[in-house]
Amino acid sequence: MTHLGQRLSALIDGELDGAERDRVLVHLARCEQCRGDAIALRMLKRRMNALGETAADSTLTGRLMGLAQPHDPSLWPHGQGQGTPWSSLAFAPQAPGRVGYEVRPSWYLAAGSFGVLVAGLAAAAFMAGGPQEPPAPKVTPAVYLYQVQHAIDTGVVPATMSGSSQPVGKSAAPHAP
Amino acid sequence: MILPVSSPRRIASVAVVLGLLGSCAAVLALADSSAGSSPVRRAGSAAARRAGSAAARRAGHSLRAQRPASVANPARARAGLQLMSEAAAACEAVPYRGVQIVAWWGHGGASASVVQVWHRPGSGTLAQASGTAALSAAVQQSRAGQAQDQDGILAVSSRLVTLMQVNYQIVYIGAGSADNRPAQVVELWRPDGRVAARFWLDTATKLPLRRETFDTRARMISEDAFIDLDVGETSGSDTPTANAEPWTGQLGSAGLTALRARGWPLPARLSGRLALFDASKTSTRSGEVIDLSYSDGLSEVSLFLQRGELPRSMPGWQRVAVRGTIVFSNDQDKRCLAWSTAGFVYTMIADAPATTVSQIVAALPHDDQLGFLQRMARGFRRLGSWANPFR
Numbered sequence: 001m002t003h004l005g006q007r008l009s010a011l012i013d014g015e016l017d018g019a020e021r022d023r024v025l026v027h028l029a030r031c032e033q034c035r036g037d038a039i040a041l042r043m044l045k046r047r048m049n050a051l052g053e054t055a056a057d058s059t060l061t062g063r064l065m066g067l068a069q070p071h072d073p074s075l076w077p078h079g080q081g082q083g084t085p086w087s088s089l090a091f092a093p094q095a096p097g098r099v100g101y102e103v104r105p106s107w108y109l110a111a112g113s114f115g116v117l118v119a120g121l122a123a124a125a126f127m128a129g130g131p132q133e134p135p136a137p138k139v140t141p142a143v144y145l146y147q148v149q150h151a152i153d154t155g156v157v158p159a160t161m162s163g164s165s166q167p168v169g170k171s172a173a174p175h176a177p
Numbered sequence: 178m179i180l181p182v183s184s185p186r187r188i189a190s191v192a193v194v195l196g197l198l199g200s201c202a203a204v205l206a207l208a209d210s211s212a213g214s215s216p217v218r219r220a221g222s223a224a225a226r227r228a229g230s231a232a233a234r235r236a237g238h239s240l241r242a243q244r245p246a247s248v249a250n251p252a253r254a255r256a257g258l259q260l261m262s263e264a265a266a267a268c269e270a271v272p273y274r275g276v277q278i279v280a281w282w283g284h285g286g287a288s289a290s291v292v293q294v295w296h297r298p299g300s301g302t303l304a305q306a307s308g309t310a311a312l313s314a315a316v317q318q319s320r321a322g323q324a325q326d327q328d329g330i331l332a333v334s335s336r337l338v339t340l341m342q343v344n345y346q347i348v349y350i351g352a353g354s355a356d357n358r359p360a361q362v363v364e365l366w367r368p369d370g371r372v373a374a375r376f377w378l379d380t381a382t383k384l385p386l387r388r389e390t391f392d393t394r395a396r397m398i399s400e401d402a403f404i405d406l407d408v409g410e411t412s413g414s415d416t417p418t419a420n421a422e423p424w425t426g427q428l429g430s431a432g433l434t435a436l437r438a439r440g441w442p443l444p445a446r447l448s449g450r451l452a453l454f455d456a457s458k459t460s461t462r463s464g465e466v467i468d469l470s471y472s473d474g475l476s477e478v479s480l481f482l483q484r485g486e487l488p489r490s491m492p493g494w495q496r497v498a499v500r501g502t503i504v505f506s507n508d509q510d511k512r513c514l515a516w517s518t519a520g521f522v523y524t525m526i527a528d529a530p531a532t533t534v535s536q537i538v539a540a541l542p543h544d545d546q547l548g549f550l551q552r553m554a555r556g557f558r559r560l561g562s563w564a565n566p567f568r
Contacts, residue, residue: 121560122553124560125553125556125557125560126552126553126556127556128556128557128559128563129553129554129556129557129559130552136484136486136517136520137463137484137485138485138486138487138488139464139485139486139487139517140487140488141483141522141524142461142463142466143513143515143524143526146468146479146524146526148420149421149457149468149479150477150526151304152421153455154332154477155268155302155334156302156303156304156332157303157304157419157421158303158304158419158421159295159303159305159420160417160418
């Protein structure tokens with residue numbers, strides 16, 4: 001005679017329905033061994049459920065969660081039992097007598113990344129905000145030529161006595177470096 | 178500074194010393210500010226005592242530089258305009274030769290130069306600087322160029338008289354004398370009634386014999402006067418020849434319009450009521466240069482434009498601040514300034530009061546002088562625009 005095997009566990013877990021469930025129940029009515037197995041399985045399941053509802057001791061929970069806090073005084077062998085479930089928060093109180101909060105390394109990392117991002121954006125904006133003009137040739141004004149032309153604009157032509165020098169307008173040429 | 182608490186006498190003595198030092202500093206600052214408030218006037222008095230005083234003594238005319246705001250007597254205004262028109266005609270038609278003293282008082286101190294002048298009808302006025310009496314070493318260095326010494330030569334044209342009419346009241350003041358010649362004195366008044374210039378016109382020929390110009394606070398900034406004048410045709414072997422030629426590419430309104438269409442920034446007016454009255458161009462090794470001449474009838478400003486940009490530094494030029502704008506200057510008086518923006522180099526040479534020059538410079542285009550926050554805001558806008566896939 002074939003026994004129920006895995007189908008017995010499925011029945012206990014309520015996973016069977018319809019004709020399959022009826023067939024298993026008929027087999028249980030006829031098979032003494034399978035009925036015994038079913039009773040044992042139900043008891044085991046009930047006990048395991050009872051274990052799952054038991055709350056862990058708060059001190060133990062605090063210690064376990066405090067493992068993430070290397071400086072948590074409650075984890076030291078001679079600690080005063082200050083470890084609480086709240087010690088797992090990011091801003092945990094420091095040693096007694098000290099003012100301020102200690103920041104977890106992950107927060108340092110996040111803040112640093114954010115700072116680098118902001119600084120990079122600011123630098124990019126500063127660079128992009130500068131003048132944007134196409135490069136032009138470098139020119140040094142031919143100021144002497146311009147001064148002569150300015151004098152002519154005002155109605156006066158620079159002069160020399162006859163034969164003393166060459167005309168300025170012909171000799172002075174503007175230059176570009 | 179840390180002082181021991183246990184030495185109150187030392188603290189008291191230090192406090193007394195600091196108090197005395199502070200008082201001295203305050204006195205020095207007050208003295209400096211009161212003296213520095215009128216550098217032009219101080220330079221002017223120094224110049225009058227030295228080189229410029231010769232012309233002043235010869236002219237022998239003392240008039241107040243500042244008048245209350247008023248409207249000129251119509252008869253005097255008509256007479257003044259008539260005299261200035263006759264002066265413009267005389268500057269064209271009367272042959273003469275002479276020696277002028279040209280004095281200028283600016284930021285860098287005072288300077289005076291002596292210029293020989295020849296005029297022949299139809300051939301223009303020729304000038305040759307024969308010496309510069311520098312009233313400060315700095316000015317002597319800055320005015321090494323001969324051409325700049327010839328700024329301020331006494332000459333009046335009909336175009337300038339037209340502009341004078343627009344911007345000033347021309348008022349006949351009365352009789353006077355200059356260069357030992359009887360003269361008629363004409364003043365130009367600003368709209369606020371302050372005198373802007375004073376002319377002594379030869380009674381016989383109407384040639385201008387002397388001119389004083391004043392800034393907007395009625396402080397004298399230049400004095401030009403004949404110290405020797407011979408009227409009539411010149412003869413002899415010492416005939417001058419022109420040492421320069423005007424640029425041949427004259428630009429009319431059509432030429433200016435065409436250049437503007439090609440992107441040249443050619444203003445029709447400058448700040449300070451200076452109107453464009455002449456334009457020309459020339460080709461140089463560094464490209465085309467446009468010369469724009471502006472005047473209000475008294476001050477004359479030449480603006481030279483060419484494509485390109487200035488190098489970071491130029492020998493003989495210094496960076497100076499003009500109304501918060503950084504430009505290059507090659508003289509102490511800041512009469513020759515250069516800057517570049519938007520692909521054009523601006524070079525400005527001005528015979529104008531410092532306030533007018535700074536007003537003009539501030540109103541012309543310059544590179545953006547953005548503050549930090551404005552530059553950042555513009556940068557974020559540009560970054561956003563670049564990141565926008567739908568633009």
